[in-house]
Every structure is written in structure tokens, then in C-alpha cells.
Amino acid sequence: MRDPAGSRRPYRPRVDVSSDGPGQTILGPVAGVLQDPDVAVGTVSGVCHGTLGELYQGPLRADTEPEIAVVSFPVDRHSWVYFTPRTTAGPPRPPALGEKSVTAARLFLDHYGLALPAGDWRTHSELPVGVGMASSTADIVATLRCLFRVFSLPYDTDVVLGVLADIERADSVFLDEFALYLSGRHQVVRRLGADIGFHTAYVTEPGTVDTAAVTPLLLDHYRRRGEEYQRCLTDLVKGFDSGDPAAVARAATVSAALSQEVLPKVTFGSLRTHRERFGADGVFVAHTGCLAGYLFASRPCAEVKSELSAFFHSLGHQCTFAQGGYG
Numbered sequence: 001m002r003d004p005a006g007s008r009r010p011y012r013p014r015v016d017v018s019s020d021g022p023g024q025t026i027l028g029p030v031a032g033v034l035q036d037p038d039v040a041v042g043t044v045s046g047v048c049h050g051t052l053g054e055l056y057q058g059p060l061r062a063d064t065e066p067e068i069a070v071v072s073f074p075v076d077r078h079s080w081v082y083f084t085p086r087t088t089a090g091p092p093r094p095p096a097l098g099e100k101s102v103t104a105a106r107l108f109l110d111h112y113g114l115a116l117p118a119g120d121w122r123t124h125s126e127l128p129v130g131v132g133m134a135s136s137t138a139d140i141v142a143t144l145r146c147l148f149r150v151f152s153l154p155y156d157t158d159v160v161l162g163v164l165a166d167i168e169r170a171d172s173v174f175l176d177e178f179a180l181y182l183s184g185r186h187q188v189v190r191r192l193g194a195d196i197g198f199h200t201a202y203v204t205e206p207g208t209v210d211t212a213a214v215t216p217l218l219l220d221h222y223r224r225r226g227e228e229y230q231r232c233l234t235d236l237v238k239g240f241d242s243g244d245p246a247a248v249a250r251a252a253t254v255s256a257a258l259s260q261e262v263l264p265k266v267t268f269g270s271l272r273t274h275r276e277r278f279g280a281d282g283v284f285v286a287h288t289g290c291l292a293g294y295l296f297a298s299r300p301c302a303e304v305k306s307e308l309s310a311f312f313h314s315l316g317h318q319c320t321f322a323q324g325g326y327g
Contacts, residue, residue: 043084046146048138048173050077050127052200052293052324053286055252056236057259060182060189062226066219068183071192071236072134072171073252073284075200076323077126079138081146085119096123100136100167101143107163108147116150130208132289134171140164141174161186169211177326178240180233192240196248197327199300200284201308202293203317205266211288214263218288221262228258245297245327249282252295256285265292267315278308295324 052075059066081101097105101123109116123142127135144163148155157174164170165186172181178192222229232254239247253272260268271283271292280294300308305321312319 043082044146044149045083046081046142046144046149048079048141048145049074050079050133050135050138051075051171051173051286052202052322053132053284053289053291054255055178055248055284056180056233056255057287058229058233058255059222059226060180060233062230064223066222066226067185068169068215068218068222069189069233070171070181070183070287071178072173072181073324074173074178074326075133077133079125079127079135079142080123081139081142082122082124083119083146083150084122085117085150097121097143098123098136098139101139103167104140104143104163105147107166108144108159111159111162112151112153114151116147128204130289131204132209132286132291134173136168137164137170138173140167140170180237190237192237194326195243196240196245197323197325198245198249198281199296199298200293200322200324201278201280201296201300201305201312201319202284202291202322203267203312203315203319205290205292205317207290209263209286209288209290214288217262221258225258225261229255232258245295246281249280249284249295249297251282252284253282255287256283256292259285259287263288265290267292267312267317270315274311278304278311293320 051072053073054070055073056071058069060069125135125139127133127138129135140163141160144160145155160174169183170186171183172179172188177194178196179188180190180192181188232251236248236251239251256268257272265285268283268285271294275283275294278294279300281297282295283292284295285292309319
């Protein structure tokens, strides 16, 4: 990873970020590391949006060795990370940073040769864990964005990608646009812009999905259905290129239907059957999660929202409305 901040920094002892049990960190001195002198005073925040699963998840191309490619579906729900430098002496307070965020902070500091000043972390998230909303990746990216601001460094996606590559398979929530992304390689294959957006109505089905455990099943499925996925991805990209949300929604519905063969959603069949009744443009899912819902290119009116809510309630779920995408 490159260092856009340069290498000329005064020598100072480091204050490290280290784990002290699940969800806790402590601050302790470590000598011999450089620290940036221009640390801002006052609370600093980093914010990252989550996802409503994916508009596409499948192979990048139809061949014998597929990789998992995704077009994540950004949602207007977020993870926040706060850091407040302390000017008074006292014992460190245990923050709410999770284990992966602690690792991300350590990798960031090591990369730039920085030392974190004494201070306190706080977090907040609207993203449930384990359902397909990229909560883990959003926490990591929010932590890194907070650290970029703490040290007044320009946001660098190369650094973010390098940190993520050392921690987990990830979604492209570090970008503020759609992208075709290889989640295992942490490679942006193609940026798809920020012109398309949807209104959504969705439900969260019970349970969680272990993405790592199902990856072999997904790859076998991609080998069997490679040509169908290739047509789906081609149609999706054409929809983005032409700025046609209806075309994107149709391709997302095909991708969701293909995923039913591996990780089925109980509600998907009913959603697809009743799509035209509600005037929805398509159906989306969290392919390796628990979300399923409708895509609307135009905001549904209050009456339609009431009907949607009653419909989802009849399926045994509470409906949630949210803005997805960027347009």
C-alpha cells in the first residue's frame, strides 16, 4: 500500500490499539513508532453505509474456476465510529470497537507509522449483524475513515483495500457508487456510477448465514449455471450503462432467482408472484444473508405502502422501507 502522507515525521512514542476481550480495547504505550504531529482536537467521526445485500452475486465470467463477484446494493443505513482525544489524565476507558475494527486500526497505524493519541472510542450502528447488510465491513471502513480524519490524511481507497484484504472478504461499501467487485480479491473490476437508486420494501428472515461456510457451495453452483449468470451480469451492466433502473431491477430479480438454488429465501416465491400487483420493478435478496424485498424505481405512495405492509405481515414479517442506491 502506498503512503500519500509522505515519510517525514518526528519521532515520538506510540500509543497502540490492542484487544482486551470481545468488543473492548485498551490504550497502551509502545516505543519506537512515529506519530503525526497534527492531530485534531475534539471528537472526530467516520461513517459508512451498509447494504441491502446485492443486486448481483455470481461469477465474473463463465469458466471452470469462478470467483465471487458482487454488485452490492447500498442502503441509507450506517455505521458510525467516533474518536475523542483526551486532554485530562486518567485510566483508558474500554471502547466499543469490535475485534475486526481493532485490527483495522492497528493495520492503519502500522502502515502510516503513526501513534494514536490518548482518547476514547464510541460506536453506533443501524446495521444488524449476520443478515447481509455488510455490518462488519461498514464498521471497519467507518473506523478507517475516522482515523483518516484524526490524522488529517486524505481518504485513500488503496489503503482501505489493503486493510480489508488482511481481515475479511468484503463488500464495496468503501466506495460512494455502485461497482462490480471481486469480494475475495478485493478488486474493483468496474465502477458503475451513482445515477441509479431505488425505493425498497423488504423483510429480514430469521437466522444468519456463515458466508465462509457456504462459499464452496456457491462456487459449485456458479460452475453449473455459468451461462445464465453471464447473461444476467451482461443485462445488469447494460442497465447501469444506459441509466435504466427497470433493466437493473429485472437483472437483479434473475440473480436473486438463481441464488434460490443454493441459499433459498422463504419469502422469495411470494414476492415474485405478487410483484406486478404492487407495481414493483424487481425483487432483490441478500444472496448470502437473510433479506428479501422489492425494488421500486419510483417512490410507492402511502396506500401502496399500507398494502405492502399488510402483505409482508401475512407472510409473518414486519416490512421495512428504505432508500437504496444513489440516484
